Amino acid sequence: MDTSFDMFIETIVPHNELIISRTDLSGIITYVNETFAEISGYRPEELVGKPHNIVRHPDMPKSVYADLWKSLKEHESWNGYVKNLRKDKGYYWVHAHISGVYKEGELVEYKSIREPVERAKKVEMQQLYDKMREEEENSCRVVLYTSCDKAKEIEENL
Numbered sequence: 284m285d286t287s288f289d290m291f292i293e294t295i296v297p298h299n300e301l302i303i304s305r306t307d308l309s310g311i312i313t314y315v316n317e318t319f320a321e322i323s324g325y326r327p328e329e330l331v332g333k334p335h336n337i338v339r340h341p342d343m344p345k346s347v348y349a350d351l352w353k354s355l356k357e358h359e360s361w362n363g364y365v366k367n368l369r370k371d372k373g374y375y376w377v378h379a380h381i382s383g384v385y386k387e388g389e390l391v392e393y394k395s396i397r398e399p400v401e402r403a404k405k406v407e408m409q410q411l412y413d414k415m416r417e418e419e420e421n422s423c424r425v426v427l428y429t430s431c432d433k434a435k436e437i438e439e440n441l
């Protein structure tokens with residue numbers, strides 16, 4: 284099951300470093316800088332060649348990415364708040380700026396540069412994304428305290 288205590292541990296993104304990745308036109312990672320690797324908990328070589336959804340967090344509504352890809356297909360850049368999943372199942376918030384990389388006028392790749400998010404904004408976006416997931420996908424996050432026997436029973440029936 285995709286729930287573990289680690290899911291609730293946040294990695295704080297530093298203010299003084301750029302977090303960069305590039306993908307091919309289908310979203311496969313072609314480059315990450317050391318800072319991206321460190322914050323996501325992977326080694327760079329574990330990320331290159333993988334789809335960028337390797338860091339997708341289940342708290343993120345599908346429509347955010349649909350909006351992102353719609354913008355990119357229309358040759359527009361996209362800005363948005365993203366909660367990402369670390370390799371160890373922890374998470375980190377970024378404000379991402381994603382746009383095309385052009386060579387001699389031709390779109391060849393996409394690039395993303397990210398910056399940290401203030402605490403109040405993270406709270407606001409978490410609430411907004413929770414609401415969007417519920418409305419759009421009928422998807423709710425549940426945190427439950429119960430006996431371990433009952434928890435196992437619930438898990439088996441999921």
Ligand SMILES: Cc1cc2nc3c(=O)[nH]c(=O)nc-3n(C[C@H](O)[C@H](O)[C@H](O)COP(=O)(O)O)c2cc1C
Pocket residue numbers: 304305306310334335336337338339340348351365367379381382393394395
């Ligand atoms: C340059 C670039 C950077 C991206 N960065 C992220 C990211 O940091 N986290 C993320 O979940 N998706 C990111 N995406 C979007 C993913 O490609 C993907 O659409 C998303 O994770 C949702 O997964 P899905 O399309 O399989 O549903 C990025 C896409 C591009 C083109």
